[in-house]
Amino acid sequence: MKNIKFFLVGILFGIVMSKAEIISWYRIYEMFKFQSFHMYGIIGSAVLIGMVSMFLFRKKVVKTFEGKEIHVPPKKKGLYRNLLGGILFGLGWALAGACPGPMFVLLGKGVVSILVVIFGATLGAFLYGLFKDKIPH
Amino acid sequence: MDFILQPWPWYVAGPIIALIMFLLFYFGERFGVSSNLETFCAIGGAGKFTDYFKIDWKQNKWNLMFVAGAITGGFIASTWLTTSNVVAINPQTVKDLANIGIENAGATYMPKEIFSISTMLTLKGFLILLVAGLMVGFGARWAGGCTSGHAITGLSNLELPSLISVIGFFIGGLIMTWYILPLLF
Numbered sequence: 164m165k166n167i168k169f170f171l172v173g174i175l176f177g178i179v180m181s182k183a184e185i186i187s188w189y190r191i192y193e194m195f196k197f198q199s200f201h202m203y204g205i206i207g208s209a210v211l212i213g214m215v216s217m218f219l220f221r222k223k224v225v226k227t228f229e230g231k232e233i234h235v236p237p238k239k240k241g242l243y244r245n246l247l248g249g250i251l252f253g254l255g256w257a258l259a260g261a262c263p264g265p266m267f268v269l270l271g272k273g274v275v276s277i278l279v280v281i282f283g284a285t286l287g288a289f290l291y292g293l294f295k296d297k298i299p300h
Numbered sequence: 301m302d303f304i305l306q307p308w309p310w311y312v313a314g315p316i317i318a319l320i321m322f323l324l325f326y327f328g329e330r331f332g333v334s335s336n337l338e339t340f341c342a343i344g345g346a347g348k349f350t351d352y353f354k355i356d357w358k359q360n361k362w363n364l365m366f367v368a369g370a371i372t373g374g375f376i377a378s379t380w381l382t383t384s385n386v387v388a389i390n391p392q393t394v395k396d397l398a399n400i401g402i403e404n405a406g407a408t409y410m411p412k413e414i415f416s417i418s419t420m421l422t423l424k425g426f427l428i429l430l431v432a433g434l435m436v437g438f439g440a441r442w443a444g445g446c447t448s449g450h451a452i453t454g455l456s457n458l459e460l461p462s463l464i465s466v467i468g469f470f471i472g473g474l475i476m477t478w479y480i481l482p483l484l485f
Binding site for chain 1: 310311312317321322323324326333338340344346349350353365366367370375376377378389392393396405410411414415417419420431433442443444446447450453454457458469481
């Protein structure tokens with residue numbers, strides 16, 4: 164039952180994604196049309212506050228609840244991986260109007276058709292695993 | 301209570317997302333939703349096809365619990381914490397969408413032209429949903445993260461790979477929104 168805390172944090176995530184309309188297809192379209200500050204404000208303020216968290220982790224001011232040092236795992240480097248993978252992700256994000264987190268929140272909202280998107284995303288991850296040695300990183 | 305029932309502004313949502321990331325690290329894990337897609341593959345037996353999925357998925361149980369929570373949170377928010385499904389998008393956005401064949405933009409959370417059951421049951425509608433998912437899943441794993449892992453965690457941690465990925469997210473998103481979506485409906 165030690166994982167129950169992650170369930171609770173997930174609930175908070177689902178509520179904030181819903182209540183701030185981040186799960187709305189229209190908010191993503193509006194963002195890519197540069198017609199609203201809403202999404203930029205959300206991501207921007209989360210990143211600014213996140214930087215403070217990272218600073219506190221790095222300076223060991225904040226440790227885990229078990230007293231261990233917090234190491235944020237570095238991201239894998241590679242221009243092709245990040246740029247081409249990113250572009251493909253962005254194409255899907257703007258078409259589905261949802262990235263992986265909101266997909267699951269939409270399922271909870273009762274949007275049945277999002278199951279096709281989630282299935283596609285899982286299949287996409289599987290195909291990446293199959294072909295990863297044949298594509299540039 | 302009225303404040304909770306109204307749509308939440310960005311300056312409430314952004315800090316809460318930062319809090320979520322903080323809590324996940326404080327609990328000894330990290331913020332990354334798209335990793336779960338690989339866990340699904342591993343559970344489904346994808347390890348039979350490639351060693352990439354031969355992972356001990358039980359180590360990722362915490363993240364599956366996070367996903368279960370996200371689904372539950374979506375249910376709680378839409379059932380008890382939301383009085384209106386209207387999304388107050390920019391009137392110009394509504395006009396732009398009408399011009400490309402998406403009517404009544406913002407009247408609900410999702411356009412029926414993409415997400416209604418009857419659209420899903422057409423070949424074109426089904427393929428749009430499937431291909432959108434495929435690109436998200438393949439792209440996220442190729443790039444090594446999605447919005448949570450790269451845009452929030454990676455940018456907070458001043459990671460160059462994440463900055464490049466987020467630039468990629470926007471290149472792809474802008475191409476889809478400005479040049480491909482107008483051709484689809």
